[in-house]
Each structure stands twice: as C-alpha cells, then as structure tokens.
Amino acid sequence: MSLRFRQLQAFHAIMETGTVTGAASVLGISQPGISNLLAQLEREARLPLFERTKGRLLPTPEAELLYREVDTVVRGLDHVAQAVSDLQNKHPGQLQVAAPHLLSFGFMPREIARFAKSRPNLSVSFQSQYSSKIQEWVISGLFEIGIVEMPILHDTLNYQVFRFETMATFPENSPLADHDTLTPDLLENEPFIVMGPEHQTHRRTRDIFQAAGCSWNTRIHTHLSENLLSFVKQGMGVAMIDPFTVTFDGESGYQTRPFRPAVILDLAIITAKGRPLSTIAQEFLAQLTPAIASYATHSETGAAAS
DSSP states (O other), X not given: OOOOHHXXXXXXXXXXXXXXXXXXXXXXXXXXXXXXXXXXXXXXXXXXXXXXXXXXXXXXXXXXXXXXXXXXXXXXXXXXXXXXXXXXXXXXXXXXXXXXXXXXXXXXXXXXXXXXXXXXXXXXXXXXXXXXHHHHHHHHTSOSEEEEESOOOOTTEEEEEEEEEOEEEEETTOGGGGOSSBOTTTSTTSEEEEEOTTSHHHHHHHHHHHHTTOOOEEEEEESOHHHHHHHHHTTOOBEEEOHHHHHTOOOOSEEEEOBSSOOEEEEEEEEETTOOOOHHHHHHHHHHHHHHHTTOSEEEEEEOOO
16 A cells, blocks of 8 residues: 555545535645545545545545544644745744634634734744644644643643633523522523533533432533534523633623532643743743633643553
8 A cells, every 4th residue: 555645635635624625725736636636545545435425525434533643644744844934934933832612712813913913923823623632733743832621631741720610601581690690400490502421511510410419401412612602692501611712702692600519621731741842832831821820710730640
C-alpha cells in the first residue's frame, strides 16, 4: 500500500466540509480532482470510505476511524507550511492556541484580539475542537496552549484547573423567574436540555437530583453549549449553562438564576511537559490566565497523573 499525502488531504477535507465541492474549495483544486484522489485512496486502502446516497457522501465507520488518525498528520503539515510562510514573511512569531467550542464564540476571539492589538504583525493559529483532540494537538506540538474540559487524559501535560459555576437558564417568560435561586425540587417537573451523558455537567446535575430524591426530566441531548441556549430561547426547557456562553450571548429570550447545590464545570489551561513555550505563548498565557480566572470560583495547578 502506497498512500500519498494529497489523497489523505483530500479525504480530510471531505470529512471536514462534508462535500466534494467544499473540499475542492478548501484545497483549491477541481471537484473531479478531489473525486479522483478519493477513488485512489479507497483503492489503495481497500476500504469503502463513503456511501454515496442521492449525491451525498456519508462516511463509513472505517472513514471515521481513519479520520482520527489522519487529522493530526494533515494539520501538522499545514502547521509546518504556516511556519515556513511566517519565516518567509519575517513574522516575529505565531500564537498557537486551541479551545473548546464554549470559549470560541466570544471569550477567545476577544482575548486574541486584545493580545494582537499591540502586535500588528502577529500571526495567529486558533482552532476550536473537542477537548480530547486538543490534548493530542498540544502533546504533538501542533498548538502550544490549549484550554480543555476536564479530565486530563495524558501524563505528558501540565495544567491549571479553573472551576466555573453554571447557571440555571430558562425561557424569559417562565414562572421560574419568581425565584431568586433554583433547586432540584423547584425544577423536578421541568424538561431539561442537556449535554451528552458523559459530559461532566450532565453527570453532576444527575447526581444532585438523585441526592435530593428528585426526578430529572431530560428532554433534549446535544453537544454544544450554544445549542443548549438556543433550545432554551425556543422555550424547550431548562439548561445548566457556563458563564462564557451566557456572557457573550447578545440576544434576549432567556433568564438565569443560581442553582443550588451548584453544578460545576471544570476547565484547564494545558501545555506540554518538557517543551518550553515560545515568548509569544508565554506573553499570551500571562494575559489568558487572569482573564479566564475572572469567571472562576476556584483554580489549582498540577500535572496529570499517569
């Protein structure tokens, strides 16, 4: 088997964009060229990577597994290409940071813009991704700084944990607004919009309701905090939402109240052990740490246990 990088790059672009058209646009080559590279890859790998249904490409389970392996490789070469470009253009440095989605629609753009204001030639590489993937990226050197949801999965990371109190969020016209603080007994009959069952806020909310002897009515499961808030605005139920999503949402349609006992969200700033940070990364970290700490109820520093 002789796989070529261009084949993997085309496959990666299709997985990222969902279409041959999107992949062609990202890579700057023709749609037939993308289709040809994908066909070559499927022949070389001897695996069906997509099901073709009504003009759509649906990834097979094999494609999903291959994507996880290919992702870091493709992004790594893109990272190298950007570094070469920066050197050619004499950029003084590149800020390389990744964060989960809940920080990516307000908080991180604000902090990066604030950092770049006094550095007009700064080059920025910022990605939003799931926390497990961000940890892999930081370990591999694709990004110097990551922010992730706990837990830490690798013993090659240094980290500082920040704890954030989530808010009970509900539609603006709900009678729940009559209460200054919400509790499991007040929310026992309310439908909830929740993150997936493995998410820390899901587990902690469930445990609080069980300890109180109250039933927890989960109605909608989703995977992004922005989705939680969107469903709340549509009157679909109550959600426990982090302070970043609430703070940087500029729309109306909902209210928030403290919930007791508190449902805590744990985030961590991570860097790779044994790899010194660039000057740019050190300077950004010095800005980022107090900025994120300003939303937290508690923080602690440590290193992941093996």
